[in-house]
Amino acid sequence: MRTVDLFDNYLEGKLGAQELAAFELRLSSDPVFQKAFEEHKTLVSILNASNERQILKSKLKHIHSVEFGKEAKIISINKPEKLTKRLGKTFMVAASAAVIAVFSTVAVLSTGGQVKQQDNAIKQLSLNNDKVQAQLDVIYENLGAKEDRKFASANFEGSAFALNNNGYVLTSWHLVNGADSIFIQNTSTERALTKIIFNDPALDIAVLKVEDEGLSKAWQIPFTFSNKSTDVGEEVFTLGYPREDVVYGEGSLSSLSGYGNNPAMYQVSIPVNEGNSGGPVMDSQGNVIGVIYGKLTTAEGTGYAIKSTEIIKSINAVEGDAAKSELLLSKTKSSLKKLKRSEQIKKIDPYVFNVLVYKERK
Protein backbone atom coordinates (compact mmCIF):
# COMPACT_ATOMS: atom_id res chain seq x y z
CA MET A 1 0.00 0.00 0.00
CA ARG A 2 1.26 3.44 -0.88
CA THR A 3 1.61 5.96 1.90
CA VAL A 4 -0.98 8.16 0.20
CA ASP A 5 -3.54 5.36 0.33
CA LEU A 6 -2.69 4.90 3.97
CA PHE A 7 -3.42 8.59 4.53
CA ASP A 8 -6.74 8.31 2.75
CA ASN A 9 -7.76 5.24 4.66
CA TYR A 10 -6.79 6.85 7.93
CA LEU A 11 -8.80 10.00 7.13
CA GLU A 12 -11.80 7.91 6.23
CA GLY A 13 -11.44 5.74 9.32
CA LYS A 14 -10.82 2.63 7.29
CA LEU A 15 -7.76 1.37 9.19
CA GLY A 16 -8.01 -1.67 11.39
CA ALA A 17 -6.94 -1.48 15.03
CA GLN A 18 -3.43 -2.77 14.40
CA GLU A 19 -2.87 -0.62 11.33
CA LEU A 20 -4.17 2.38 13.20
CA ALA A 21 -1.79 1.87 16.10
CA ALA A 22 1.15 1.50 13.69
CA PHE A 23 0.06 4.59 11.78
CA GLU A 24 -0.19 6.74 14.89
CA LEU A 25 3.13 5.53 16.17
CA ARG A 26 4.84 6.46 12.94
CA LEU A 27 3.05 9.80 12.91
CA SER A 28 4.47 10.68 16.31
CA SER A 29 7.97 9.40 15.64
CA ASP A 30 8.64 10.25 11.99
CA PRO A 31 8.64 14.01 11.30
CA VAL A 32 8.82 13.58 7.51
CA PHE A 33 5.89 11.22 7.58
CA GLN A 34 4.00 13.64 9.79
CA LYS A 35 4.68 16.58 7.49
CA ALA A 36 3.59 14.63 4.44
CA PHE A 37 0.41 13.65 6.23
CA GLU A 38 -0.37 17.23 7.28
CA GLU A 39 0.01 18.37 3.68
CA HIS A 40 -2.21 15.61 2.45
CA LYS A 41 -4.84 16.39 5.04
CA THR A 42 -4.74 20.09 4.22
CA LEU A 43 -5.19 19.47 0.52
CA VAL A 44 -8.07 17.06 1.03
CA SER A 45 -9.83 19.41 3.44
CA ILE A 46 -9.50 22.32 1.03
CA LEU A 47 -10.90 20.20 -1.77
CA ASN A 48 -13.89 19.44 0.41
CA ALA A 49 -14.22 23.02 1.63
CA SER A 50 -14.21 24.31 -1.93
CA ASN A 51 -17.01 21.95 -2.78
CA GLU A 52 -19.05 22.89 0.29
CA ARG A 53 -18.60 26.56 -0.33
CA GLN A 54 -19.65 26.18 -3.93
CA ILE A 55 -22.81 24.33 -2.95
CA LEU A 56 -23.61 26.98 -0.35
CA LYS A 57 -22.99 29.78 -2.84
CA SER A 58 -25.39 28.32 -5.35
CA LYS A 59 -27.97 27.78 -2.60
CA LEU A 60 -27.73 31.43 -1.58
CA LYS A 61 -27.99 32.59 -5.18
CA HIS A 62 -31.11 30.51 -5.54
CA ILE A 63 -32.65 31.84 -2.34
CA HIS A 64 -31.88 35.36 -3.43
CA SER A 65 -33.46 35.04 -6.84
CA VAL A 66 -36.58 33.43 -5.37
CA GLU A 67 -36.97 35.89 -2.50
CA PHE A 68 -35.54 39.11 -3.85
CA GLY A 69 -35.08 38.54 -7.57
CA LYS A 70 -37.80 40.96 -8.57
CA GLU A 71 -36.69 43.75 -6.30
CA ALA A 72 -35.14 47.00 -7.26
CA LYS A 73 -31.74 47.14 -8.77
CA ILE A 74 -30.37 50.18 -7.07
CA ILE A 75 -27.40 51.73 -8.73
CA SER A 76 -26.54 53.64 -5.58
CA ILE A 77 -28.35 56.02 -3.34
CA ASN A 78 -25.59 58.53 -3.08
CA LYS A 79 -22.61 58.45 -5.28
CA PRO A 80 -21.03 61.78 -6.12
CA GLU A 81 -18.76 60.46 -8.86
CA LYS A 82 -21.75 58.87 -10.57
CA LEU A 83 -23.47 62.20 -10.57
CA THR A 84 -20.53 63.77 -12.33
CA LYS A 85 -20.75 61.10 -14.98
CA ARG A 86 -24.42 61.79 -15.39
CA LEU A 87 -23.74 65.44 -15.82
CA GLY A 88 -21.23 64.51 -18.48
CA LYS A 89 -23.93 62.59 -20.27
CA THR A 90 -26.30 65.51 -20.16
CA PHE A 91 -23.88 67.60 -22.09
CA MET A 92 -24.02 65.05 -24.86
CA VAL A 93 -27.78 65.17 -24.88
CA ALA A 94 -27.69 68.92 -24.95
CA ALA A 95 -25.32 68.82 -27.88
CA SER A 96 -27.67 66.57 -29.80
CA ALA A 97 -30.32 69.22 -29.57
CA ALA A 98 -28.27 71.18 -32.00
CA VAL A 99 -30.87 73.57 -33.35
CA ILE A 100 -30.22 76.41 -30.97
CA ALA A 101 -26.81 75.35 -29.81
CA VAL A 102 -25.30 78.43 -31.39
CA PHE A 103 -27.98 80.67 -29.97
CA SER A 104 -27.71 79.49 -26.44
CA THR A 105 -23.94 79.66 -26.43
CA VAL A 106 -24.18 83.28 -27.48
CA ALA A 107 -26.82 83.92 -24.87
CA VAL A 108 -24.73 82.39 -22.16
CA LEU A 109 -21.63 84.27 -23.15
CA SER A 110 -23.32 87.59 -23.52
CA THR A 111 -25.57 87.65 -20.52
CA GLY A 112 -23.74 85.76 -17.87
CA GLY A 113 -26.43 83.13 -17.87
CA GLN A 114 -24.07 80.85 -16.01
CA VAL A 115 -25.84 81.75 -12.80
CA LYS A 116 -28.31 78.96 -13.16
CA GLN A 117 -25.68 76.36 -13.70
CA GLN A 118 -23.65 77.50 -10.75
CA ASP A 119 -26.68 77.30 -8.55
CA ASN A 120 -26.91 73.68 -9.50
CA ALA A 121 -23.33 72.87 -8.70
CA ILE A 122 -23.00 69.35 -7.37
CA LYS A 123 -23.73 69.32 -3.70
CA GLN A 124 -21.38 67.47 -1.45
CA LEU A 125 -23.07 64.62 0.29
CA SER A 126 -23.88 64.96 3.86
CA LEU A 127 -23.00 61.86 5.78
CA ASN A 128 -24.14 63.40 9.00
CA ASN A 129 -25.90 60.67 10.93
CA ASP A 130 -27.45 63.14 13.32
CA LYS A 131 -29.61 64.49 10.57
CA VAL A 132 -32.15 61.76 10.88
CA GLN A 133 -34.97 64.17 10.28
CA ALA A 134 -34.90 64.44 6.54
CA GLN A 135 -36.33 67.55 5.03
CA LEU A 136 -38.28 67.64 1.86
CA ASP A 137 -37.52 70.45 -0.43
CA VAL A 138 -39.95 71.43 -3.12
CA ILE A 139 -37.86 72.24 -6.13
CA TYR A 140 -37.98 75.66 -7.51
CA GLU A 141 -35.67 78.55 -7.39
CA ASN A 142 -35.61 82.24 -7.61
CA LEU A 143 -33.55 83.26 -10.56
CA GLY A 144 -33.94 86.96 -10.10
CA ALA A 145 -30.39 87.71 -11.10
CA LYS A 146 -30.59 85.93 -14.41
CA GLU A 147 -30.98 87.80 -17.67
CA ASP A 148 -32.88 85.80 -20.22
CA ARG A 149 -31.98 87.06 -23.65
CA LYS A 150 -34.07 90.04 -24.55
CA PHE A 151 -36.82 89.05 -22.12
CA ALA A 152 -37.09 90.10 -18.55
CA SER A 153 -35.87 87.35 -16.28
CA ALA A 154 -38.40 84.89 -15.03
CA ASN A 155 -38.95 84.66 -11.31
CA PHE A 156 -39.26 80.91 -11.28
CA GLU A 157 -38.33 78.18 -13.68
CA GLY A 158 -39.20 74.57 -13.99
CA SER A 159 -40.20 71.88 -16.44
CA ALA A 160 -43.38 70.76 -18.17
CA PHE A 161 -44.35 68.32 -20.86
CA ALA A 162 -47.11 67.89 -23.41
CA LEU A 163 -50.25 66.19 -22.19
CA ASN A 164 -51.96 65.79 -25.54
CA ASN A 165 -51.76 67.08 -29.11
CA ASN A 166 -54.12 69.99 -28.40
CA GLY A 167 -51.55 72.27 -26.86
CA TYR A 168 -52.00 71.22 -23.23
CA VAL A 169 -49.00 70.75 -21.02
CA LEU A 170 -48.64 69.35 -17.54
CA THR A 171 -46.48 70.90 -14.84
CA SER A 172 -46.17 71.36 -11.07
CA TRP A 173 -48.71 73.50 -9.28
CA HIS A 174 -46.11 74.84 -6.86
CA LEU A 175 -44.27 76.26 -9.84
CA VAL A 176 -47.12 78.19 -11.44
CA ASN A 177 -49.17 78.99 -8.35
CA GLY A 178 -49.74 82.72 -8.13
CA ALA A 179 -48.14 83.48 -11.48
CA ASP A 180 -48.84 86.61 -13.48
CA SER A 181 -47.73 85.01 -16.68
CA ILE A 182 -46.37 81.64 -17.66
CA PHE A 183 -44.34 80.82 -20.76
CA ILE A 184 -43.00 77.58 -22.09
CA GLN A 185 -40.11 77.09 -24.47
CA ASN A 186 -37.67 74.52 -25.75
CA THR A 187 -35.42 73.93 -28.73
CA SER A 188 -38.31 73.35 -31.09
CA THR A 189 -40.88 75.71 -29.58
CA GLU A 190 -40.22 79.39 -29.21
CA ARG A 191 -41.29 81.07 -26.01
CA ALA A 192 -45.07 80.75 -25.90
CA LEU A 193 -47.59 82.22 -23.50
CA THR A 194 -49.84 79.78 -21.65
CA LYS A 195 -52.71 79.97 -19.22
CA ILE A 196 -53.70 77.69 -16.39
CA ILE A 197 -56.65 75.48 -17.38
CA PHE A 198 -56.79 73.07 -14.48
CA ASN A 199 -55.09 72.54 -11.20
CA ASP A 200 -55.04 70.05 -8.38
CA PRO A 201 -53.20 71.66 -5.48
CA ALA A 202 -53.43 68.53 -3.36
CA LEU A 203 -51.61 66.51 -6.00
CA ASP A 204 -49.43 69.48 -6.99
CA ILE A 205 -50.24 69.38 -10.67
CA ALA A 206 -51.42 72.03 -13.10
CA VAL A 207 -52.44 71.87 -16.74
CA LEU A 208 -51.48 74.77 -18.95
CA LYS A 209 -52.73 75.55 -22.43
CA VAL A 210 -50.70 77.27 -25.07
CA GLU A 211 -52.51 80.47 -26.11
CA ASP A 212 -51.43 80.31 -29.71
CA GLU A 213 -53.66 77.61 -31.23
CA GLY A 214 -51.41 77.19 -34.23
CA LEU A 215 -48.42 76.26 -32.16
CA SER A 216 -49.53 72.74 -31.35
CA LYS A 217 -50.83 71.96 -34.83
CA ALA A 218 -47.99 69.66 -35.70
CA TRP A 219 -47.75 68.01 -32.31
CA GLN A 220 -47.46 64.21 -32.40
CA ILE A 221 -46.75 63.11 -28.89
CA PRO A 222 -44.62 59.95 -29.01
CA PHE A 223 -45.32 58.84 -25.43
CA THR A 224 -48.34 57.71 -23.46
CA PHE A 225 -49.42 57.96 -19.87
CA SER A 226 -49.02 54.75 -17.96
CA ASN A 227 -52.30 53.79 -16.28
CA LYS A 228 -50.66 51.04 -14.26
CA SER A 229 -48.48 51.23 -11.22
CA THR A 230 -44.84 50.67 -12.07
CA ASP A 231 -42.68 48.12 -10.26
CA VAL A 232 -39.92 48.93 -7.89
CA GLY A 233 -36.62 48.43 -9.63
CA GLU A 234 -37.82 49.60 -13.02
CA GLU A 235 -35.32 51.70 -14.83
CA VAL A 236 -36.68 55.25 -15.16
CA PHE A 237 -35.45 58.53 -16.55
CA THR A 238 -36.43 62.16 -16.74
CA LEU A 239 -35.87 65.12 -19.01
CA GLY A 240 -36.05 68.59 -17.57
CA TYR A 241 -34.64 72.05 -17.35
CA PRO A 242 -32.45 72.51 -14.30
CA ARG A 243 -30.30 74.53 -16.67
CA GLU A 244 -30.94 76.33 -19.92
CA ASP A 245 -30.48 73.18 -21.96
CA VAL A 246 -32.52 70.10 -21.48
CA VAL A 247 -30.95 67.68 -19.02
CA TYR A 248 -31.33 63.92 -18.94
CA GLY A 249 -31.23 62.00 -15.69
CA GLU A 250 -31.63 58.29 -15.10
CA GLY A 251 -32.08 55.93 -12.20
CA SER A 252 -34.58 53.46 -10.94
CA LEU A 253 -37.86 53.42 -9.16
CA SER A 254 -36.88 52.90 -5.55
CA SER A 255 -40.19 52.90 -3.75
CA LEU A 256 -43.91 52.81 -4.35
CA SER A 257 -44.46 55.63 -1.92
CA GLY A 258 -43.09 59.12 -1.56
CA TYR A 259 -41.92 61.22 1.34
CA GLY A 260 -43.68 60.27 4.56
CA ASN A 261 -45.11 57.17 2.85
CA ASN A 262 -47.24 59.31 0.55
CA PRO A 263 -49.01 56.73 -1.65
CA ALA A 264 -49.63 59.25 -4.45
CA MET A 265 -45.92 59.39 -5.21
CA TYR A 266 -42.97 57.25 -6.18
CA GLN A 267 -39.47 57.56 -4.90
CA VAL A 268 -36.94 57.57 -7.71
CA SER A 269 -33.15 57.39 -7.61
CA ILE A 270 -32.72 60.05 -10.25
CA PRO A 271 -30.49 62.99 -9.47
CA VAL A 272 -32.83 65.94 -9.78
CA ASN A 273 -32.25 69.59 -9.13
CA GLU A 274 -34.07 72.86 -8.95
CA GLY A 275 -35.82 73.24 -12.27
CA ASN A 276 -36.63 69.56 -12.70
CA SER A 277 -40.05 70.03 -11.09
CA GLY A 278 -42.84 69.31 -13.53
CA GLY A 279 -40.68 67.14 -15.76
CA PRO A 280 -41.89 63.71 -16.86
CA VAL A 281 -40.59 60.50 -15.33
CA MET A 282 -40.59 57.76 -17.94
CA ASP A 283 -40.01 54.06 -17.94
CA SER A 284 -37.62 52.36 -20.34
CA GLN A 285 -40.39 52.02 -22.92
CA GLY A 286 -41.10 55.72 -22.91
CA ASN A 287 -44.35 55.68 -20.96
CA VAL A 288 -44.91 58.57 -18.58
CA ILE A 289 -45.12 57.05 -15.11
CA GLY A 290 -44.95 60.24 -13.10
CA VAL A 291 -44.09 63.90 -12.74
CA ILE A 292 -41.07 65.15 -10.80
CA TYR A 293 -42.23 66.79 -7.60
CA GLY A 294 -39.25 67.31 -5.33
CA LYS A 295 -36.28 65.73 -3.71
CA LEU A 296 -34.83 64.96 -0.35
CA THR A 297 -32.36 67.65 0.59
CA THR A 298 -30.42 65.35 2.86
CA ALA A 299 -29.59 62.73 0.26
CA GLU A 300 -28.59 63.16 -3.33
CA GLY A 301 -30.52 61.10 -5.82
CA THR A 302 -33.66 60.68 -3.76
CA GLY A 303 -36.36 62.23 -5.85
CA TYR A 304 -40.12 62.06 -5.64
CA ALA A 305 -42.57 61.89 -8.49
CA ILE A 306 -46.34 62.16 -8.59
CA LYS A 307 -47.76 58.92 -9.97
CA SER A 308 -49.29 58.97 -13.44
CA THR A 309 -52.14 56.84 -12.12
CA GLU A 310 -53.01 59.60 -9.62
CA ILE A 311 -52.84 62.25 -12.32
CA ILE A 312 -55.19 60.27 -14.55
CA LYS A 313 -57.61 59.92 -11.63
CA SER A 314 -57.41 63.62 -10.90
CA ILE A 315 -58.07 64.67 -14.48
CA ASN A 316 -60.85 62.14 -14.91
CA ALA A 317 -62.54 63.65 -11.87
CA VAL A 318 -63.01 66.97 -13.65
CA GLU A 319 -66.79 67.39 -13.90
CA GLY A 320 -69.03 69.33 -16.24
CA ASP A 321 -66.07 71.17 -17.57
CA ALA A 322 -66.21 71.97 -21.24
CA ALA A 323 -62.50 71.57 -21.38
CA LYS A 324 -62.61 68.04 -20.08
CA SER A 325 -62.65 66.38 -23.46
CA GLU A 326 -59.72 68.54 -24.43
CA LEU A 327 -57.94 67.70 -21.26
CA LEU A 328 -57.94 64.01 -21.96
CA LEU A 329 -54.55 62.53 -21.94
CA SER A 330 -52.73 61.50 -25.04
CA LYS A 331 -54.13 58.20 -26.22
CA THR A 332 -51.64 57.60 -28.99
CA LYS A 333 -49.57 54.46 -28.73
CA SER A 334 -46.06 54.98 -27.52
CA SER A 335 -43.73 54.92 -30.50
CA LEU A 336 -40.66 54.76 -28.30
CA LYS A 337 -40.78 51.14 -27.22
CA LYS A 338 -37.94 49.60 -29.11
CA LEU A 339 -35.77 52.65 -29.58
CA LYS A 340 -32.37 53.25 -28.06
CA ARG A 341 -32.42 55.73 -25.21
CA SER A 342 -30.74 58.45 -27.26
CA GLU A 343 -33.34 57.98 -30.00
CA GLN A 344 -36.15 58.10 -27.46
CA ILE A 345 -34.82 61.35 -26.08
CA LYS A 346 -34.67 62.92 -29.54
CA LYS A 347 -38.37 62.13 -29.97
CA ILE A 348 -39.41 63.24 -26.48
CA ASP A 349 -37.32 66.37 -26.40
CA PRO A 350 -39.71 68.57 -28.46
CA TYR A 351 -42.49 67.85 -25.95
CA VAL A 352 -40.60 68.68 -22.79
CA PHE A 353 -40.53 72.37 -21.99
CA ASN A 354 -38.76 74.88 -19.88
CA VAL A 355 -41.41 76.77 -17.90
CA LEU A 356 -40.76 80.43 -17.18
CA VAL A 357 -42.93 81.91 -14.49
CA TYR A 358 -43.38 85.58 -13.72
CA LYS A 359 -44.82 86.56 -10.40
CA GLU A 360 -45.23 89.90 -8.83
CA ARG A 361 -42.67 90.32 -6.11
CA LYS A 362 -44.09 91.02 -2.72
Place this chain on the structure above:
Amino acid sequence: MLKAKVNLTDHDFVEGLKTGDDVVLKALYKKYYNLVLKLVVSNNGSSEAAQDVYQETIIILYEKCKDPEFKLSCQLQTYVYSVARNLWLKQLKKHGSTGELKDYHQDVFEEAGSDIKTHLKKEESIDKVYKSLEELGEPCASLIKDFYIKKMNMEEISEKFGYTNADNAKNQKYKCLQRLKRLYFDNFTIVD
Protein backbone atom coordinates in the same frame (compact mmCIF):
# COMPACT_ATOMS: atom_id res chain seq x y z
CA MET B 1 -41.45 21.98 13.19
CA LEU B 2 -39.23 24.85 12.25
CA LYS B 3 -41.36 25.72 9.27
CA ALA B 4 -44.31 26.37 11.51
CA LYS B 5 -42.28 28.48 13.85
CA VAL B 6 -42.76 32.09 12.91
CA ASN B 7 -40.04 33.74 14.92
CA LEU B 8 -36.78 31.90 15.04
CA THR B 9 -34.44 32.91 17.83
CA ASP B 10 -30.74 33.52 17.36
CA HIS B 11 -30.18 30.11 18.91
CA ASP B 12 -32.57 28.48 16.41
CA PHE B 13 -30.64 30.02 13.56
CA VAL B 14 -27.25 28.90 14.83
CA GLU B 15 -28.49 25.37 15.52
CA GLY B 16 -30.20 25.22 12.15
CA LEU B 17 -27.05 26.22 10.32
CA LYS B 18 -25.02 23.71 12.34
CA THR B 19 -27.23 20.91 11.07
CA GLY B 20 -27.41 22.33 7.57
CA ASP B 21 -31.14 23.02 7.66
CA ASP B 22 -32.07 24.70 4.37
CA VAL B 23 -35.33 26.09 5.74
CA VAL B 24 -33.42 27.91 8.44
CA LEU B 25 -30.83 29.09 5.93
CA LYS B 26 -33.57 30.60 3.81
CA ALA B 27 -35.26 32.26 6.78
CA LEU B 28 -31.93 33.69 7.88
CA TYR B 29 -31.18 35.00 4.41
CA LYS B 30 -34.52 36.77 4.27
CA LYS B 31 -34.17 38.22 7.73
CA TYR B 32 -31.13 40.44 7.36
CA TYR B 33 -30.88 41.12 3.65
CA ASN B 34 -32.56 44.51 3.82
CA LEU B 35 -30.30 45.65 6.61
CA VAL B 36 -27.19 44.89 4.55
CA LEU B 37 -28.78 46.27 1.38
CA LYS B 38 -29.44 49.53 3.17
CA LEU B 39 -25.91 49.65 4.51
CA VAL B 40 -24.27 49.08 1.14
CA VAL B 41 -26.45 51.21 -1.10
CA SER B 42 -26.27 54.10 1.35
CA ASN B 43 -22.52 53.89 1.20
CA ASN B 44 -21.86 54.14 -2.51
CA GLY B 45 -22.68 50.54 -3.38
CA SER B 46 -25.12 49.00 -5.83
CA SER B 47 -27.71 46.38 -4.96
CA GLU B 48 -25.52 43.84 -6.75
CA ALA B 49 -22.62 44.74 -4.50
CA ALA B 50 -24.95 44.42 -1.51
CA GLN B 51 -25.94 40.95 -2.66
CA ASP B 52 -22.31 39.87 -2.93
CA VAL B 53 -21.43 41.28 0.47
CA TYR B 54 -24.48 39.70 2.06
CA GLN B 55 -23.86 36.27 0.59
CA GLU B 56 -20.27 36.34 1.72
CA THR B 57 -21.48 37.33 5.18
CA ILE B 58 -23.88 34.40 5.32
CA ILE B 59 -21.12 32.05 4.18
CA ILE B 60 -18.89 33.29 6.99
CA LEU B 61 -21.65 32.82 9.54
CA TYR B 62 -22.56 29.41 8.13
CA GLU B 63 -19.03 28.10 8.28
CA LYS B 64 -18.59 29.61 11.71
CA CYS B 65 -21.64 27.70 12.93
CA LYS B 66 -20.17 24.47 11.56
CA ASP B 67 -17.27 24.92 13.96
CA PRO B 68 -18.20 22.92 17.10
CA GLU B 69 -16.38 25.47 19.24
CA PHE B 70 -18.44 28.37 17.95
CA LYS B 71 -20.59 30.30 20.37
CA LEU B 72 -22.39 33.45 19.36
CA SER B 73 -21.11 36.14 21.70
CA CYS B 74 -23.35 38.95 20.48
CA GLN B 75 -26.76 39.29 18.88
CA LEU B 76 -27.03 37.54 15.55
CA GLN B 77 -28.11 40.77 13.89
CA THR B 78 -25.06 42.52 15.28
CA TYR B 79 -22.84 39.72 14.02
CA VAL B 80 -24.30 39.82 10.51
CA TYR B 81 -24.15 43.60 10.39
CA SER B 82 -20.58 43.73 11.67
CA VAL B 83 -19.29 41.18 9.19
CA ALA B 84 -21.08 42.86 6.27
CA ARG B 85 -19.90 46.27 7.40
CA ASN B 86 -16.34 45.08 7.66
CA LEU B 87 -16.46 43.43 4.22
CA TRP B 88 -17.92 46.52 2.60
CA LEU B 89 -15.44 48.80 4.30
CA LYS B 90 -12.67 46.65 2.83
CA GLN B 91 -14.15 47.12 -0.64
CA LEU B 92 -14.46 50.85 -0.18
CA LYS B 93 -10.91 51.16 1.02
CA LYS B 94 -9.72 49.21 -1.98
CA HIS B 95 -11.25 51.95 -4.09
CA GLY B 96 -9.61 54.70 -2.10
CA SER B 97 -12.48 55.67 0.14
CA THR B 98 -11.84 57.41 3.43
CA GLY B 99 -13.40 54.63 5.43
CA GLU B 100 -16.28 56.68 6.74
CA LEU B 101 -19.55 54.80 6.85
CA LYS B 102 -23.12 55.77 7.31
CA ASP B 103 -24.31 53.22 9.84
CA TYR B 104 -27.68 51.60 10.40
CA HIS B 105 -26.99 49.52 13.43
CA GLN B 106 -25.81 50.68 16.80
CA ASP B 107 -23.56 47.88 17.97
CA VAL B 108 -20.57 46.64 16.10
CA PHE B 109 -18.99 43.33 17.01
CA GLU B 110 -15.30 44.04 17.02
CA GLU B 111 -14.12 40.47 16.54
CA ALA B 112 -15.85 40.20 13.16
CA GLY B 113 -12.57 41.22 11.60
CA SER B 114 -10.74 38.10 12.69
CA ASP B 115 -13.53 35.86 11.38
CA ILE B 116 -13.25 37.61 8.05
CA LYS B 117 -9.51 37.11 8.02
CA THR B 118 -9.94 33.37 8.56
CA HIS B 119 -12.55 33.27 5.86
CA LEU B 120 -10.41 35.12 3.34
CA LYS B 121 -7.45 32.89 4.05
CA LYS B 122 -9.58 29.88 3.32
CA GLU B 123 -10.94 31.53 0.19
CA GLU B 124 -7.35 32.07 -0.92
CA SER B 125 -6.50 28.40 -0.42
CA ILE B 126 -9.62 27.39 -2.32
CA ASP B 127 -8.68 29.66 -5.19
CA LYS B 128 -5.24 28.16 -5.21
CA VAL B 129 -6.63 24.63 -5.31
CA TYR B 130 -8.87 25.60 -8.22
CA LYS B 131 -5.97 27.08 -10.10
CA SER B 132 -3.86 24.00 -9.42
CA LEU B 133 -6.65 21.72 -10.61
CA GLU B 134 -6.99 23.77 -13.74
CA GLU B 135 -3.30 23.51 -14.40
CA LEU B 136 -3.47 19.81 -13.72
CA GLY B 137 -5.86 19.38 -16.61
CA GLU B 138 -8.05 16.41 -17.53
CA PRO B 139 -8.61 13.65 -16.76
CA CYS B 140 -6.58 14.25 -13.58
CA ALA B 141 -8.74 17.10 -12.21
CA SER B 142 -11.97 15.11 -12.57
CA LEU B 143 -10.35 12.01 -11.17
CA ILE B 144 -9.22 13.85 -8.05
CA LYS B 145 -12.63 15.50 -7.60
CA ASP B 146 -14.48 12.23 -8.09
CA PHE B 147 -12.38 10.51 -5.49
CA TYR B 148 -12.00 13.21 -2.83
CA ILE B 149 -15.21 15.18 -3.24
CA LYS B 150 -17.73 12.80 -4.73
CA LYS B 151 -16.21 9.94 -2.76
CA MET B 152 -16.44 7.55 -5.69
CA ASN B 153 -14.54 4.30 -5.17
CA MET B 154 -11.79 3.00 -7.43
CA GLU B 155 -14.09 0.56 -9.26
CA GLU B 156 -16.46 3.36 -10.21
CA ILE B 157 -13.60 5.60 -11.23
CA SER B 158 -12.01 2.84 -13.26
CA GLU B 159 -15.27 2.33 -15.12
CA LYS B 160 -15.90 6.03 -15.66
CA PHE B 161 -12.44 6.78 -16.99
CA GLY B 162 -12.04 3.53 -18.89
CA TYR B 163 -9.12 2.05 -16.98
CA THR B 164 -8.63 -1.69 -17.23
CA ASN B 165 -9.06 -2.27 -13.48
CA ALA B 166 -9.27 -0.56 -10.07
CA ASP B 167 -5.54 -0.95 -9.41
CA ASN B 168 -4.77 0.83 -12.61
CA ALA B 169 -7.17 3.63 -11.62
CA LYS B 170 -5.54 3.82 -8.21
CA ASN B 171 -2.17 4.19 -9.86
CA GLN B 172 -3.48 7.01 -12.01
CA LYS B 173 -5.01 8.72 -9.02
CA TYR B 174 -1.68 8.50 -7.24
CA LYS B 175 0.15 10.13 -10.13
CA CYS B 176 -2.46 12.84 -10.43
CA LEU B 177 -2.36 13.58 -6.71
CA GLN B 178 1.42 13.83 -6.69
CA ARG B 179 1.23 16.32 -9.54
CA LEU B 180 -1.49 18.30 -7.78
CA LYS B 181 0.60 18.50 -4.62
CA ARG B 182 3.56 19.68 -6.62
CA LEU B 183 1.39 22.46 -8.06
CA TYR B 184 -0.29 23.41 -4.81
CA PHE B 185 2.56 23.32 -2.33
CA ASP B 186 5.71 25.24 -2.99
CA ASN B 187 7.69 22.14 -2.14
CA PHE B 188 5.81 19.18 -0.89
CA THR B 189 7.10 16.30 1.18
CA ILE B 190 7.72 13.07 -0.68
CA VAL B 191 7.44 9.92 1.35
CA ASP B 192 7.17 7.16 -1.23
